[in-house]
Amino acid sequence: MRILVTGGAGFIGSHLIDRLMTEGHEVLCIDNFYTGHKRNLLKWLNHPYFELIRHDITEPISLEVDQIYHLACPASPVHYQYNPVKTIKTNVMGTLNMLGLAKRVKARFFLASTSEVYGDPEQHPQTEEYRGNVNPIGIRSCYDEGKRVAETLAFDYHRQNDVEVRVARIFNTYGPRMLENDGRVVSNFVVQALRGVPLTVYGDGSQTRSFCYVSDLVDGFIRLMNGEHTGPVNLGNPDEYTILQLAQAVQQMVAPDVAIRFEPLPQDDPRRRKPDITKAKTWLGWQPTVPLQDGLRLTVEDFRTRITSPNPDSNP
């Protein structure tokens, strides 16, 4: 098949492309390289079935494809809050353009949505029926509300124009190729531990998250895209950890002597997050297989190759 991946030079997108190329598909990647890098795709750049297109999805584009995995959007708070208006444009105009493309060429369209559509959830764990508790005017809203509109657009193109859509609500995902400076908790802790500087826990560290290793997530993408169900479907690992537990796990694995430093909790930081994956299990036969310890070890090894010189004066 001829498959378009938007945001394919980023963290999750590049792992998805590895998998699609290995399966023998022809893959087109669109990326504006805001948080993505060519180095994530180096092994495919000269492959005859691979094409990398530098393009910003807020502008229209004409291509012929069978499937579209739509991932383009900065995912970490540091990056999506740097230019919030651009984040909204990417989610709204960018998703509109990709749905317009899907409509024209009759391609199946997969949206990488997020657990952030649940906001700071009052239901725990979160099922797909839960409608969320999102602040429309906060500093996370450009992303949360942007993704909510993206979901609305997908379902309206489905109802109005018969576009086949698949919507995944992705929970916190980690693994090799995360950016050192993206401010997300796993990359921050791993980089800090490797540099021997204190791990920065925001608040008292009692807030929880559930961390899915990237290869598990990609497997869920492929099953959802090629299955019968439109979704939305939660894709994430239901094993829930407090942020302090995560800090301690990284500390023990990388640098037992490194300190843990408590810093203020950011505004609108969700208290708890854990997916209910009943739908993914029953509809897709999917559940994560990589335990946190194993995934962390692979992630640490990847960061170790990138962080060559210790720099005790700087935090990531």
Ligand code: NAD
């Ligand atoms: P990432 O930042 O590594 O990848 C996003 C990619 O999109 C980058 O390569 C970036 O350059 C590109 N991009 C951004 N704006 C663009 C634009 N206007 N035009 C073209 N390309 C653009 O992030 P990621 O972690 O790989 O996330 C991928 C998708 O998964 C995102 O849609 C994100 O919202 C979603 N998601 C990720 C997580 C997670 O934990 N990583 C959780 C929930 C949802």
Ligand code: UDP
């Ligand atoms: N679009 C695109 N590539 C295509 C087809 C459409 O980028 O191959 C864009 C198009 O420019 C428009 C958006 O997708 O901004 C929505 O397209 P649609 O046909 O649904 O709406 P219309 O063009 O009628 O407003």
Ligand code: UDP
């Ligand atoms: N966090 C932390 N230290 C850091 C980075 C993040 O304690 O150096 C916390 C953050 O406040 C949040 C959790 O870890 O409670 C997950 O943050 P991340 O930005 O990775 O993802 P999200 O908040 O979008 O789930």
